[in-house]
Amino acid sequence: MMATEARVDIARDIDIVTARQHGRELAGRIGFTGSDPTLIATAISEVARNIIVYSGHGEIRLEMIAGSGREGLLVVASDDGPGIPDVDLAMRDGFSTGNSLGIGLPGARRLMDEFEILSEMGKGTTITMRKWRR
Amino acid sequence: MSVPILKQGDVLIASVQAALTDHDLLHLKDEQANKVGYFRTRGVIIDVTALDVMDSFATRTLRNLAAMTHLRGAETIIVGIQPDVAVSLVQLGLRLEGVATALDLEEGLAWLAQPREA
Numbered sequence: 095m096m097a098t099e100a101r102v103d104i105a106r107d108i109d110i111v112t113a114r115q116h117g118r119e120l121a122g123r124i125g126f127t128g129s130d131p132t133l134i135a136t137a138i139s140e141v142a143r144n145i146i147v148y149s150g151h152g153e154i155r156l157e158m159i160a161g162s163g164r165e166g167l168l169v170v171a172s173d174d175g176p177g178i179p180d181v182d183l184a185m186r187d188g189f190s191t192g193n194s195l196g197i198g199l200p201g202a203r204r205l206m207d208e209f210e211i212l213s214e215m216g217k218g219t220t221i222t223m224r225k226w227r228r
Numbered sequence: 229m230s231v232p233i234l235k236q237g238d239v240l241i242a243s244v245q246a247a248l249t250d251h252d253l254l255h256l257k258d259e260q261a262n263k264v265g266y267f268r269t270r271g272v273i274i275d276v277t278a279l280d281v282m283d284s285f286a287t288r289t290l291r292n293l294a295a296m297t298h299l300r301g302a303e304t305i306i307v308g309i310q311p312d313v314a315v316s317l318v319q320l321g322l323r324l325e326g327v328a329t330a331l332d333l334e335e336g337l338a339w340l341a342q343p344r345e346a
Contacts, residue, residue, distance in 0.1 A: 107250040114281055115247070132280065132312035133319065139283040140320075143250070187321060197284045201320035 098123070098158035102142075104173075105151045110142040113154045117169065124158050124165055125227055134167060134225055137205040140198040141171035141221050149175025149218065159224065166226040169206075174218035181213050231256045233263060239271040239340055240264065240302075241333070244278050250285055257293040264302045271340035272297050275333055277308030287322045294327045303344075305329065307336035 100120060102113040114135040121131040138154060145152035152173030159168045178184045185203065190196030199221075203209035208224040230252060234241045240263055242256060260272055274290060276282065282290075294304040305328040309317070317323070330336040 111247045111249055118280070129312040129315040132310075132316050135281045136283050136316045136320065139281055139285075143283070143285055197321055201284055201322075204319050204321070205316065 100156045102154045102156075103151075104142050104145045104154055104171075107143075107146060110139055110146065113142045113156075114139045117154075117156055117167070120156050120158065121167055121225075124167055126167070126225070130225065130228070133205040134169075137202040137223060137225075138169055138171075140202040140205075141169070141223070144198055144219075144221070145171060145173045145175075148178070149173035151175075152218075164226050166207075166224050169223040170220065171223075172218065172220040177215040177217055178211070178213040178219055179215065181211055185211070233259065235267055235269070236337075238267075238269050239273060239337065240267060240269045241273045241275065243275045246278060247280070248286070250289075253286055253289040257289050257296065260293055260304075261296040261300055264297050264300045270302050272302055272304040273333065273336045273340070274304065274306045275308050275336075276306060276313075277310070277332070279308075279313065280310065282309070282313050282317060284320060284322060287317065287320075287324060291324060291327055303328065303340065305336045305339055307332055 100116040102109060102116055117138040118131045118135040121134045142154055155170040157168045159166050185200050187200045188196045206223040206225045210222045213219040231242050231244050290306060297304045307330045309329060330339050
C-alpha cells in the first residue's frame with residue numbers, strides 16, 4: 095500500500111526542503127505531470143518558509159484527495175505562532191514584515207488551484223491549499 | 229550541502245549539486261562575493277541545472293548575489309534554469325530582472341567571454 099499522506103515537522107530550514115520533496119513525490123504518485131509537481135513543490139516551499147520566518151515552528155500535512163471524479167493534493171500548513179494581523183494585506187504582492195520579497199503567500203496562491211488562510215492573533219495560522227489533477 | 233566553486237581562467241563556476249537550504253544559499257552568496265576579490269575574477273556562473281525548485285527566497289538570494297558581485301567588479305550569469313522551474317518562477321511573478329541568464333554552462337561561458345562596455 096503506497097502512502098497517500100505525509101506529515102513534516104517544520105522547525106529548521108532543512109525541513110522546508112524535506113516538505114517540498116515529500117510534496118513532489120506525492121504529486122507524482124497521484125499522477126500529476128508536466129510542471130505541476132514543480133509548482134506544488136514550490137508552493138509548499140513558500141508556505142513552509144512562512145512558518146519558519148513568522149512562527150518558528152509548525153507542520154505541513156500532505157494528503158491525496160478525491161472529489162467530483164477527480165484527484166488532487168491537499169496541503170495544510172499550520173503553526174501556533176503569533177498569527178497574521180491583516181490577512182488581506184499579507185496576501186498582497188510586495189507586502190512583507192519579514193524582510194522578504196513579499197511574494198511568498200500570494201505566489202503560492204497563484205501556483206495552486208485553491209488557497210485559504212485562517213489566522214487568529216495569538217493562536218496561529220493555518221493555510222489550506224489544493225491542486226487538482228488536470 | 230555547500231556548493232563547490234571551480235575557477236576556470238578568470239571565471240568562477242558554482243555548480244549546484246543538490247537541493248539547497250536557505251542557509252546554503254546565503255553561504256553561497258557570501259562566498260562568491262569574497263572569492264571574486266580573492267581570485268580577482270571578472271565573471272561568475274551559477275549553474276542551477278540540478279535545482280528542481282527555485283522559490284522566492286532562492287530567487288532573491290541569487291539576485292542579491294548578482295548585485296553584490298557586480299559591485300565587486302564582476303558579472304554574474306545564472307545558467308541551467310529548468311523548464312518547469314521557469315514556469316513556476318513566472319507564475320510566482322519572479323522574473324529575475326537585471327540578472328543575466330543563459331541556457332547552459334557553455335552559453336554562460338560564451339556570454340562572459342564577450343567584450344562589454346564598462
